[in-house]
Amino acid sequence: MIDASHLAKRFGSIKAVDDLSFRIEPGEIVGLLGRNGAGKTTTLHMLAGIARPDSGRVSVCGIDLLEQPKTAKACLGFIADEPEFFEYLTVEEHLKFSGMLYGIQDTATADALISRLGLEEKRRAYPEELSRGMRQKLALACVLHHDPKAILLDEPLTGLDPAGMRDMKDTILARARDGAAILLSSHLLFLVEELCSRLLILSDGRLVASGTMQEIRGAAVDGSSRELEAAFLDITSRPAASAT
Amino acid sequence: MIEALWFYARRSARNRIIKRTRDVRYLAGMVLVLAYLYFVLGRSLRPGPPSGSQGFIALGLMLLLVISSFFNWWTEQTDHPLALSKPQAQFLIPAPLASRQVMLFKLLMSLPTLVWGAIVMGFVFRSGLSPHPAQRILTVFVIVVALQLQRVGAALARAPLRPTSGSARPIIVAIVRIWLAAAAVVAVAQAASVAAENGVLDLEKVGIPFAVANQLPWSLAVWPFRVLIAPAYAPTLPAFASSIAVALVIVAIELALVFQGDPDWDRIGIARTREERLSARRAKKKNRSSEGSLGERYITSLVSLVKRPAAAITWKNLIASSRLQPLGPGVVMAIGVPILLAATLIPAFQPMISFVLGIAGAWAGLLLFAGPMFVRNDLRFDLPRLRLLRTYPLTSREICAAEIAASVSMLLFQQLVLLTLSTAALLFNPVIPVAPGRMLVYALAVACVLPGLNAISISGQNIFALVLPKWASLGTKRPTRTTNPGQYYFSLLVAMVVFVVSIIFPAIAAAVVAILVSPLGASVAIISGAIVAGAAALGEAALVLRWMAKLFDRVDIASVTGD
Numbered sequence: 001m002i003d004a005s006h007l008a009k010r011f012g013s014i015k016a017v018d019d020l021s022f023r024i025e026p027g028e029i030v031g032l033l034g035r036n037g038a039g040k041t042t043t044l045h046m047l048a049g050i051a052r053p054d055s056g057r058v059s060v061c062g063i064d065l066l067e068q069p070k071t072a073k074a075c076l077g078f079i080a081d082e083p084e085f086f087e088y089l090t091v092e093e094h095l096k097f098s099g100m101l102y103g104i105q106d107t108a109t110a111d112a113l114i115s116r117l118g119l120e121e122k123r124r125a126y127p128e129e130l131s132r133g134m135r136q137k138l139a140l141a142c143v144l145h146h147d148p149k150a151i152l153l154d155e156p157l158t159g160l161d162p163a164g165m166r167d168m169k170d171t172i173l174a175r176a177r178d179g180a181a182i183l184l185s186s187h188l189l190f191l192v193e194e195l196c197s198r199l200l201i202l203s204d205g206r207l208v209a210s211g212t213m214q215e216i217r218g219a220a221v222d223g224s225s226r227e228l229e230a231a232f233l234d235i236t237s238r239p240a241a242s243a244t
Numbered sequence: 245m246i247e248a249l250w251f252y253a254r255r256s257a258r259n260r261i262i263k264r265t266r267d268v269r270y271l272a273g274m275v276l277v278l279a280y281l282y283f284v285l286g287r288s289l290r291p292g293p294p295s296g297s298q299g300f301i302a303l304g305l306m307l308l309l310v311i312s313s314f315f316n317w318w319t320e321q322t323d324h325p326l327a328l329s330k331p332q333a334q335f336l337i338p339a340p341l342a343s344r345q346v347m348l349f350k351l352l353m354s355l356p357t358l359v360w361g362a363i364v365m366g367f368v369f370r371s372g373l374s375p376h377p378a379q380r381i382l383t384v385f386v387i388v389v390a391l392q393l394q395r396v397g398a399a400l401a402r403a404p405l406r407p408t409s410g411s412a413r414p415i416i417v418a419i420v421r422i423w424l425a426a427a428a429v430v431a432v433a434q435a436a437s438v439a440a441e442n443g444v445l446d447l448e449k450v451g452i453p454f455a456v457a458n459q460l461p462w463s464l465a466v467w468p469f470r471v472l473i474a475p476a477y478a479p480t481l482p483a484f485a486s487s488i489a490v491a492l493v494i495v496a497i498e499l500a501l502v503f504q505g506d507p508d509w510d511r512i513g514i515a516r517t518r519e520e521r522l523s524a525r526r527a528k529k530k531n532r533s534s535e536g537s538l539g540e541r542y543i544t545s546l547v548s549l550v551k552r553p554a555a556a557i558t559w560k561n562l563i564a565s566s567r568l569q570p571l572g573p574g575v576v577m578a579i580g581v582p583i584l585l586a587a588t589l590i591p592a593f594q595p596m597i598s599f600v601l602g603i604a605g606a607w608a609g610l611l612l613f614a615g616p617m618f619v620r621n622d623l624r625f626d627l628p629r630l631r632l633l634r635t636y637p638l639t640s641r642e643i644c645a646a647e648i649a650a651s652v653s654m655l656l657f658q659q660l661v662l663l664t665l666s667t668a669a670l671l672f673n674p675v676i677p678v679a680p681g682r683m684l685v686y687a688l689a690v691a692c693v694l695p696g697l698n699a700i701s702i703s704g705q706n707i708f709a710l711v712l713p714k715w716a717s718l719g720t721k722r723p724t725r726t727t728n729p730g731q732y733y734f735s736l737l738v739a740m741v742v743f744v745v746s747i748i749f750p751a752i753a754a755a756v757v758a759i760l761v762s763p764l765g766a767s768v769a770i771i772s773g774a775i776v777a778g779a780a781a782l783g784e785a786a787l788v789l790r791w792m793a794k795l796f797d798r799v800d801i802a803s804v805t806g807d
Contacts (some may be wrong), residue, residue: 045631045801048634048635049634049635050630050631050634050635050801051801052797069637069639070637070638070639071637073635073636073637073638074637076635076637078635080631080632084628084629084631084632086560086564086629088563088564088567088568089560089563089564093563097556097559097560098556100553100555100556100559101553101556101557101636101637101638102553102637103553
């Protein structure tokens with residue numbers, strides 16, 4: 001479960017995130033949408049413990065991230081839009097490393113993940129030998145290794161081929177079925193429509209709309225049910241106001 | 245074309261300065277550096293009498309030039325000197341520019357570094373050189389330009405040119421290599437000859453006629469190098485003008501030869517970091533073992549003794565270090581210096597003892613003071629991945645401690661190897677006026693103090709990187725242009741200040757304890773004092789670590805990742 005309450009973050013005079021609150025239940029996949037610079041990545045960074053909010057609270061699996069970061073992060077997984085790797089560790093060593101960090105002694109989980117994600121042939125490859133899709137898979141494997149109950153995904157499908165996209169979508173759905181709370185940020189609206197049960201739309205750091213797909217589609221000015229893209233463009237072109 | 249490239253160079257420099265000086269931390273740092281240059285280095289601008297042995301310095305300079313050239317032509321360069329940065333490649337390669345125009349641009353872009361390097365070296369190194377700073381700076385500038393052109397020439401001769409290039413290249417490369425090998429032998433022989441003249445080496449006992457190297461035709465092999473350094477000693481202005489003119493002719497010939505090359509930019513490509521190159525080389529190796537090399541397995545089993553998740557970071561850093569530089573200069577020197585010390589057990593080499601001890605002392609001092617700058621598989625390496633580090637289920641203090649532990653162990657390993665082997669080599673040397681038992685006591689005392697001192701020094705470097713990340717060399721990127729010497733000198737300054745400040749309390753504590761237990765004997769006093777000093781230094785390091793963890797929490801991601 002992920003619970004954000006009145007989150008705010010400023011960079012100098014710019015309000016990157018302003019009074020943002022939401023809650024994601026176990027098994028739920030929630031889409032985080034917004035135009036470029038709307039505050040999506042900053043929000044994910046605050047939820048992952050990467051950036052400290054100026055005010056507000058974040059709780060992951062019922063544990064306060066700011067007060068008990070170590071315990072909270074143990075049940076959290078985060079994949080950045082540009083996954084980062086250590087160029088001098090091989091694929092399997094990345095999994096060994098992430099296992100050590102989360103106190104996982106056995107190698108069976110890592111082996112199973114390598115096999116399931118099709119990284120078997122690249123087991124001893126260094127990150128620079130991997131294609132974009134393979135890198136994304138490695139990032140996913142490192143995150144899934146400790147079986148997180150809350151997962152944050154920043155543009156998880158960028159650069160993947162159709163087969164890779166399918167695999168990634170299946171993995172995300174499977175994790176949700178296993179009870180993980182998932183927050184997914186993406187510009188790919190078809191992905192969001194396919195995977196997410198609920199949406200959060202940010203504009204200028206504020207939550208301007210939230211609800212199910214149907215509710216968002218119906219949140220247009222004229223109240224008519226439309227395509228998600230049209231509704232998204234309509235909602236984000238209005239001046240930032242309180243959530244719908 | 246020139247207009248566009250000039251615009252790029254000018255604007256980049258201007259924007260960089262403006263951006264940095266808007267930040268109070270960097271502005272304050274800049275003022276401090278300028279003040280330091282003015283008050284400390286500025287003194288050497290005033291002409292004064294020459295100091296130091298001119299013969300030794302000239303020889304040292306020549307050896308340095310010959311060896312640099314030798315390595316340029318005989319070993320693989322870690323990065324092509326003309327390699328483009330990613331944005332340069334994106335803009336310049338598709339642009340309607342001649343290949344040589346791009347080369348000219350790259351050469352001109354390296355000029356500020358060379359000018360800055362020449363100024364700093366002209367300030368710093370005056371011993372045995374001309375008393376006139378302008379003369380020193382100009383000579384050093386000509387030398388570094390010549391070396392840079394030679395590096396480019398070597399890279400062009402050995403690396404890809406367009407297929408239209410002539411087929412005589414392998415012959416030219418072979419001739420230059422043979423000449424440089426001969427020059428290296430002659431230069432070493434000349435060095436031995438000078439060492440004998442000064443009583444450092446007894447050549448009669450060795451039985452090799454080194455003095456022949458000073459005669460024709462052998463001395464011709466090093467003639468171009470002597471020409472390059474000659475202006476540094478010219479006694480009068482006319483003599484300087486004529487000698488620098490000859491040196492400039494050499495530079496002009498090099499420049500003409502370099503522009504004969506037509507680099508194949510597609511293959512020279514984009515500048516890769518040193519680690520990327522090493523990784524690429526590793527990637528070519530087939531049949532990698534999943535358990536890693538013997539050293540890696542040893543590291544893994546050692547680190548696994550620490551049953552804490554944070555040890556994963558230390559493990560990762562140590563593995564990285566063993567892969568990046570398995571036989572780095574540290575390990576080579578740690579083994580080479582004791583071998584030299586052991587050689588002084590042979591009577592013929594005993595006159596060299598003070599010289600070899602000097603090398604050993606200089607290397608030990610370098611490891612202690614400058615080691616923390618160069619052993620940097622810690623936060624300095626990982627800060628560009630700050631985002632990732634912050635997602636780990638560890639406290640900031642645990643992360644910082646694990647990062648520091650890696651560098652401390654690497655540095656300590658080198659120091660202890662040097663200390664142990666050197667002590668063993670000197671233990672029964674009749675020339676050393678210290679009893680074996682006392683020598684062991686000294687060695688043990690040093691070993692007690694080292695971990696704490698290393699921890700403080702490396703913490704100091706990491707704090708510097710956290711406070712002024714733009715001035716620190718972070719990740720696998722190598723500092724470029726004028727940032728490079730600036731970073732190193734400033735880091736060195738920080739290392740010295742941190743070391744001096746941090747040693748005060750442990751030294752006082754050690755002195756007090758040593759005095760208190762002195763009735764029990766000198767050996768007990770020395771060891772007790774060292775243990776207390778080591779513990780006090782570790783205590784200081786723990787305090788510093790707390791502060792570092794706070795800084796780690798506050799550091800802005802954009803300042804270290806470039807986002």
